Amino acid sequence: SQQGEEDPQALSIQEGENATMNCSYKTSINNLQWYRQNSGRGLVHLILIRSNEREKHSGRLRVTLDTSKKSSSLLITASRAADTASYFCATYRDNYGQNFVFGPGTRLSVLP
Amino acid sequence: GAVVSQHPSWVICKSGTSVKIECRSLDFQATTMFWYRQFPKQSLMLMATSNEGSKATYEQGVEKDKFLINHASLTLSTLTVTSAHPEDSSFYICSAQLRDYSPNTGELFFGEGSRLTVL
Numbered sequence: 527s528q529q530g531e532e533d534p535q536a537l538s539i540q541e542g543e544n545a546t547m548n549c550s551y552k553t554s555i556n557n558l559q560w561y562r563q564n565s566g567r568g569l570v571h572l573i574l575i576r577s578n579e580r581e582k583h584s585g586r587l588r589v590t591l592d593t594s595k596k597s598s599s600l601l602i603t604a605s606r607a608a609d610t611a612s613y614f615c616a617t618y619r620d621n622y623g624q625n626f627v628f629g630p631g632t633r634l635s636v637l638p
Numbered sequence: 639g640a641v642v643s644q645h646p647s648w649v650i651c652k653s654g655t656s657v658k659i660e661c662r663s664l665d666f667q668a669t670t671m672f673w674y675r676q677f678p679k680q681s682l683m684l685m686a687t688s689n690e691g692s693k694a695t696y697e698q699g700v701e702k703d704k705f706l707i708n709h710a711s712l713t714l715s716t717l718t719v720t721s722a723h724p725e726d727s728s729f730y731i732c733s734a735q736l737r738d739y740s741p742n743t744g745e746l747f748f749g750e751g752s753r754l755t756v757l
Contacts, residue, residue, distance in 0.1 A: 559745060559746075561746075561748075566729070566751070566753070567750055567751060568642075568644070568731055568733075568748035568749050568750040568751050569682075569731070569733070569746075569748040570748070571745040571746065571747070574745055614681060614682070616746075626672070626684075626746060628681050628682045629681060630680065630681045631680075631681050633679070
């Protein structure tokens with residue numbers, strides 16, 4: 527089964543609203559990262575949260591991590607049309623065959 | 639931040655030909671580079687891990703003779719799709735890991751991707 531599964535798979539909101547995306551994983555991790563991908567482009571790193579951290583902020587982004595539930599959430603506040611993109615969580619496990627594992631992603635559409 | 643350049647950004651080729659995609663870290667040394675394949679509206683599928691000066695490690699189900707990876711220097715890795723066929727058409731993305739990567743602080747830096755269309 528897949529490490530790092532986001533939900534919802536697709537999310538459509540109005541500009542100004544908050545967007546929340548969730549990510550679940552199955553094994554222990556060293557850290558969890560969120561990336562953004564605009565259509566047809568590469569991925570851009572947004573934020574990294576270590577396994578001993580519970581919450582982290584960066585601008586309009588807020589990430590939480592619950593290692594007991596093996597889940598993370600990404601909150602984008604006051605969304606803008608420019609936030610329209612796909613968002614992926616990625617888990618990192620040190621000294622493991624495939625260190626980085628990406629989830630299926632959430633496609634966010636922010637309507638003006 | 640660190641920049642990874644991937645070239646070409648798109649390529650169209652005839653069936654049976656080979657295509658080379660380059661991935662360069664412009665302002666840092668990358669001990670390890672990763673090659674991914676991405677289908678429309680899907681996540682990234684890791685194809686192989688490329689380590690400078692050694693053979694690439696391929697994921698299960700990825701043909702190493704089909705997808706040749708060379709990591710000749712700390713700033714360049716190449717992926718060659720040999721004898722390409724229409725089913726190889728996809729979006730290929732590389733990423734690089736800093737030489738002094740620490741699991742507690744690191745991140746991956748991605749190229750812009752290369753869209754391959756095989757006719």
